[in-house]
Amino acid sequence: MLKNLTNLFRYRVLIHSLVVRELKARYRGSVLGFFWSFINPLLQLLIYTFVFAYVLPGRFQVEPYPLFLFTGILPWTWFSSSILESSNVLITSGNLIKKIMFPAEVLPFVVVLSNMAHFFLGLPILFAFLIYYGKIHWTLVFLPAVVLLQLVFSLGVCLFFSALAVHFRDVQNILANLLMLWFFSSPVIYPYLDISPSIQRWLNYNPMTHILVGYHQTLLTGSLGHWPWLLAMSVGSVVTFLVGYAFFDRLRDTYAEEV
Amino acid sequence: MGIAVRVSDLTKLYQRYAHRKQFRTLKSALLKGNLIGELRPDETFTALSGVTFNVWEGSTFAVIGRNGSGKSSLLKVLAGITKPTMGEVEVNGRVSALIELGAGFHPEISGRENVFINGIMLGLSKREISERFDEIVDFAELEEFIDAPVKNYSSGMYMRLGFAVAIHVNPDVLLIDEVLAVGDQEFVHKCLDKISEFRRRGKTIILVTHSLGLVEKLADEAIWLDGGKIQVRGDPKKVVDAYLAQVTSREEEALAAAEEQAVAEFAALPEAGPALDEESPSQREKGRWGSREVEIAEAALLGPDGEPRHVFDTGDPVTVRLRIKSSGTIKDFVFGIGIFSADGVCCYGTNTDIEEFVPLSLSGEGEVRLVLDRLDLVEGTYFLDVAAHQRDGYPFDYHRSLHAFRVNSRVKDLGIYRPAHRWEFSSNISIKPPSDR
Numbered sequence: 303m304l305k306n307l308t309n310l311f312r313y314r315v316l317i318h319s320l321v322v323r324e325l326k327a328r329y330r331g332s333v334l335g336f337f338w339s340f341i342n343p344l345l346q347l348l349i350y351t352f353v354f355a356y357v358l359p360g361r362f363q364v365e366p367y368p369l370f371l372f373t374g375i376l377p378w379t380w381f382s383s384s385i386l387e388s389s390n391v392l393i394t395s396g397n398l399i400k401k402i403m404f405p406a407e408v409l410p411f412v413v414v415l416s417n418m419a420h421f422f423l424g425l426p427i428l429f430a431f432l433i434y435y436g437k438i439h440w441t442l443v444f445l446p447a448v449v450l451l452q453l454v455f456s457l458g459v460c461l462f463f464s465a466l467a468v469h470f471r472d473v474q475n476i477l478a479n480l481l482m483l484w485f486f487s488s489p490v491i492y493p494y495l496d497i498s499p500s501i502q503r504w505l506n507y508n509p510m511t512h513i514l515v516g517y518h519q520t521l522l523t524g525s526l527g528h529w530p531w532l533l534a535m536s537v538g539s540v541v542t543f544l545v546g547y548a549f550f551d552r553l554r555d556t557y558a559e560e561v
Numbered sequence: 562m563g564i565a566v567r568v569s570d571l572t573k574l575y576q577r578y579a580h581r582k583q584f585r586t587l588k589s590a591l592l593k594g595n596l597i598g599e600l601r602p603d604e605t606f607t608a609l610s611g612v613t614f615n616v617w618e619g620s621t622f623a624v625i626g627r628n629g630s631g632k633s634s635l636l637k638v639l640a641g642i643t644k645p646t647m648g649e650v651e652v653n654g655r656v657s658a659l660i661e662l663g664a665g666f667h668p669e670i671s672g673r674e675n676v677f678i679n680g681i682m683l684g685l686s687k688r689e690i691s692e693r694f695d696e697i698v699d700f701a702e703l704e705e706f707i708d709a710p711v712k713n714y715s716s717g718m719y720m721r722l723g724f725a726v727a728i729h730v731n732p733d734v735l736l737i738d739e740v741l742a743v744g745d746q747e748f749v750h751k752c753l754d755k756i757s758e759f760r761r762r763g764k765t766i767i768l769v770t771h772s773l774g775l776v777e778k779l780a781d782e783a784i785w786l787d788g789g790k791i792q793v794r795g796d797p798k799k800v801v802d803a804y805l806a807q808v809t810s811r812e813e814e815a816l817a818a819a820e821e822q823a824v825a826e827f828a829a830l831p832e833a834g835p836a837l838d839e840e841s842p843s844q845r846e847k848g849r850w851g852s853r854e855v856e857i858a859e860a861a862l863l864g865p866d867g868e869p870r871h872v873f874d875t876g877d878p879v880t881v882r883l884r885i886k887s888s889g890t891i892k893d894f895v896f897g898i899g900i901f902s903a904d905g906v907c908c909y910g911t912n913t914d915i916e917e918f919v920p921l922s923l924s925g926e927g928e929v930r931l932v933l934d935r936l937d938l939v940e941g942t943y944f945l946d947v948a949a950h951q952r953d954g955y956p957f958d959y960h961r962s963l964h965a966f967r968v969n970s971r972v973k974d975l976g977i978y979r980p981a982h983r984w985e986f987s988s989n990i991s992i993k994p995p996s997d998r
Binding site for chain 1: 637642660710
């Protein structure tokens with residue numbers, strides 16, 4: 303397994319060109335092209351803002367609510383799209399795995415990294431809003447750490463589900479519903495501090511809770527009050543990654559025959 | 562000269578999970594908390610078993626065998642796509658596998674970008690691809706279209722580009738799986754030229770193909786796989802001959818079984834024959850009719866050894882043997898045979914009346930033989946019709962299309978009949994005769 307992990311470094315050129323290909327191919331043929339990377343989260347933002355600022359106003363003690371929402375939606379979209387796509391990436395790329403000698407783990411990596419690229423493309427809009435509302439804090443320097451945390455965690459989860467989905471195609475359907483539940487169990491549309499401690503206790507089991515609070519604190523509130531949790535999560539992320547990778551590695555030889 | 566590929570005692574089992582219900586299994590797997598354990602196979606299929614051979618550096622090695630014999634599995638193991646279940650495979654040098662051309666092309670992006678990504682997938686560096694890029698595009702003959710998305714390519718363009726990239730990986734060992742069966746003649750020739758160039762440059766080639774002519778022409782050594790085992794290994798001609806002998810015996814079995822079934826099916830059928838006006842070639846249905854006052858109990862084609870056979874080579878001596886049974890004494894009788902091609906064209910027909918034999922009497926059991934010194938038919942499947950009837954046409958026993966036989970030939974000439982012949986050329990015409998096979 304360690305040997306395979308070092309191999310990953312050798313595949314960086316391949317991963318890089320596949321990510322570039324993915325980004326190019328995604329919007330090829332659409333009029334707005336890359337702008338969809340900005341438009342999609344903006345539209346989502348509009349919908350949630352409409353619901354929580356006009357239909358159900360005053361629910362959450364956070365101002366300005368649209369900015370709060372946007373800070374959560376961007377990383378959440380990265381996470382959920384990665385998982386959904388990775389659950390069928392081995393299957394749709396079956397002819398690669400079956401017909402040429404191709405390191406299969408490259409595929410979930412490409413999924414997570416290309417979605418991360420979309421996340422990065424959304425960041426300038428977020429920063430524009432932050433500047434507009436005058437919310438630039440020194441804690442911004444910790445943003446890369448939170449991103450790295452999410453990257454490692456997502457990779458682990460995606461490796462696990464991509465391998466599992468080869469053998470159990472139901473995973474794709476289960477995931478669509480699971481992600482809905484996961485979304486509402488994560489502080490995206492509501493602030494973590496607004497919920498009652500009895501529920502908070504349960505949400506603490508959700509790794510995404512801490513990652514999202516990490517984003518909110520570094521970007522919006524300028525505090526680092528959640529650092530013990532984030533420190534624990536950094537260990538948790540690495541463990542998740544290793545477990546996901548070990549699982550993927552264990553089933554590696556079955557992909558060429560099963561997809 | 563070293564060994565390029567060493568395969569020792571290679572066994573490959575495929576695992577079957579096919580019959581399980583996936584949802585139930587996932588649930589039970591989660592309930593039992595035994596996910597990995599549940600992923601164990603329930604049954605296995607042996608694709609390769611105990612395969613051992615070496616391929617010398619710089620030689621061309623061919624693998625033949627019928628569909629499902631394990632050829633492609635072998636190639637996938639050699640390419641490193643799947644792992645051997647048991648045994649060892651050692652490949653020295655860079656391998657490029659032409660298993661599926663253009664696997665991994667992304668339809669939405671341009672040919673140029675696909676060349677780069679495909680090249681990287683096949684193990685080239687970006688610089689190596691840049692150096693070879695013009696050559697690749699030139700070989701694929703796609704200068705005009707290289708910046709168009711691959712989804713707009715014709716299937717021929719797609720395969721040309723795939724072949725061009727794979728061949729320019731410049732491997733030490735090239736694996737080719739039947740890819741030459743695709744593409745137009747011109748491109749196939751170009752590929753063959755490229756393969757010849759590879760051989761001249763001392764590269765190793767492993768070729769899986771159904772084109773036996775190609776094997777005899779290109780290969781230095783060959784193996785014949787059947788049921789995942791090596792049947793014969795060695796000189797390509799020897800291997801091809803052994804393979805063809807087995808193909809013949811399989812055809813023999815199939816034709817014999819078909820004949821037995823046809824004869825049994827029509828053993829006890831009505832006396833009335835079909836109306837004569839429906840005798841158009843396409844309507845020649847299987848059938849048997851007649852009064853059975855004279856019965857043809859058995860019709861067989863005998864080979865040179867005097868034993869019944871169903872598969873012959875062009876030019877073989879053949880004897881048609883009819884076993885006859887008659888209940889009483891018959892004074893008016895004619896025996897006839899007809900040979901029809903698979904599409905119903907009469908190749909030859911004759912009977913004792915046409916040839917002016919005069920029947921005198923016949924009783925009890927007997928045998929009629931028609932001896933053909935040479936069966937000069939071109940390759941194909943044919944039907945033998947046999948009949949016993951009165952001179953006025955009143956049928957005793959008529960077998961139509963019940964007895965099929967096959968003629969095989971190394972020469973793929975056209976038509977139905979091959980007259981014995983030879984070519985002669987005046988001395989100013991320089992022409993190479995076919996190599997003696």
